[in-house]
Amino acid sequence: MLGCDILGLGLEAKERMAGPVSFRDLSLAAWRETRRRPWRFAACAAGYAAAVAAAVLLLSALVFSQYIESGILSSTGTHFIVYAPACMDISSLTPEELAQLASGTRPARCADKCKECTGCNKKPVDIINEAFIARQVETKLLPFSVLDAARKEPGLFRGVSAYLLYRFRSPIDGHRFTVGGFDPDDRTAVPPAVCSAGDLVEGAFLHANDTGVAVVEQGYAVSHGLKVGSNVTIAGWPFIVIGIVAPGVRPAKADIYLTFADAEKVISRNLRSPLFHEMNVMLVEVAHPSKQDAAIARMREIVQSGMISTFACAQPAAEVLGLGRGVVVSAAALLGLLASAFGLKSQLASLRERRRELGILRSIGWPSAVIVRQLLLEAAFPGVLGGLAGAVMSVVVLPFISLEYWTGVPARVDFVVIPGIAALSLLLAVSGGLAAGLPVGWLAVRTPPAEQLRSI
């Protein structure tokens, strides 16, 4: 038998020894093919360029919208307030029962509902006119321990703050007004629910160490002739008005704002026993809009007694914005798929025309793997060049897109070209090209060479 070494038919071993076709040779071959059908190449590359440019545009819009979304959500509704409504409407009690309550004795018919109530001994002296309130509802008091529990979960709660909101009755003219007491140093939970220095229309805002000073809500100031520098008396305690605020719609607004310590003092003067580490409203800022539901659920566990009323304004907004994000991501993915499908169609058309050539390459000993690599490279060429062109196009065009012009809304920011997005889109285009080349290569090498050579 003739030796395999003489014939070069050691086959498997020899096959391993065969030098692979270099990348340079394959690239040259792919370039020849490109030169041969320039218009097909141009059309294919243009498809990838358009897809990449559109994807960059869409993804940049997505990043932009997330930026805006974050701004919208943080200002409109990633917060809620927690309070526990009082167990009974005082107005339904008889004068005798009110007298009992005011003296610290629980009326008989409250026995069932008030078993665990700890608030009765903090009832105002003037139980008919004065009360702890929130959202026009009389409330119980909450211990500071619930604040501590919430602060242990920064992943859910970005900020929690104690708040006192009490309805006074003026002993001079009998009008009712509300006093809110908060920590002015809290820049997280207080501003969206109560007020902040940004709401000032005149004067100065409270500071944590202030005492004997007040900030007054604009409407109340106008109706009672108060100005910066005026004096206002609360429970017999004089306060100097240092600022006027107009906070707009806030869930825990009051007529007069004091520091928490001052509010605690003046409110305690009208109670049968003073406040101690207590509040009637807890202000909560959620860590992220997407965690709103989880934060509310957790807060219900922490504050077990009574009910919790919440504001979930962020929820619908987050859902709508989330839908927009889904649409953008889907549209970008669809574009990528369409570009790949276009590339695949083009490659398949090329394969039909080049069937014979592939047969020739195989007849002169090109292995299947090299043929597949060759076809992949040819498929990747328009993906790379088209993708690059699309990325460059988007980088050049995007900065000129004025959101204010298109939306009619002063957007303050415009599109920013993010190199990572351009690079990712380019990568997707190349992957799309390769994905289009794979089935083409597979089809090419599973046909017998003689059949490919027979085709015209």
Add this chain to the structure above:
Amino acid sequence: MTDSASMINVTGLKKSFRQGGRVIPVLNDVSLTLGTGETLVITGRSGVGKSTLLTLLGGLDLPDAGSISIGGVDVGSLTQDSLAALRRKTVGIIFQNFNLLPSWSAVENVEAVLMHGDLEPSERRARAVKWLERLGIGDRLDNLPAELSVGQQQRVAVARTLVNEPMLILADEPTGDVDPETGAEILGHLRAAVRERGASLLVVTHGAYPIEAGERVVRLRDGVLEPVS
């Protein structure tokens, strides 16, 4: 001739094609042997299956029945990649219609066979140029096949086959489309490979072929080979 000296050993080869639901038998029990350093000429009318036999011998297609052994190796047992290696290292095929790559220049077509070897690009180019010059078309190196005459294309196809110095040359009508002078020149190169390197040559032709001493001739008719007196 014994099996141990055979380059090609074919027994009971059958091949048919399906066309429009009909089965058209082409090769019907073909057996042949070709020794090392031997030349075998297969003649026959057009369409009798000469080219089909050649593609089967080159491992480009599979027979319906029978066995083909090249250099003692059963071709039917080889994988596609091993068949490719066989064509790359051992078997050189000259096709009737040349089968040149249309977007590759003459020299690139010849180089294509050498791309899997260990040669540097410059060495590869030099070797391809040498063979094209030897075949008389050294001045058309960079022309595409479409820019060459039929005879020049034939020479490129021959150069592509011989550049790798295969031990088995399968030539399908190697002089079919060229003038007698060019034909003789091409045959000279093929015979030189047999004479100088001990290669085996199998030629299929339907026309006149100038037989030289020592060359065997058989005829393919009705799907079987028969001796020619």
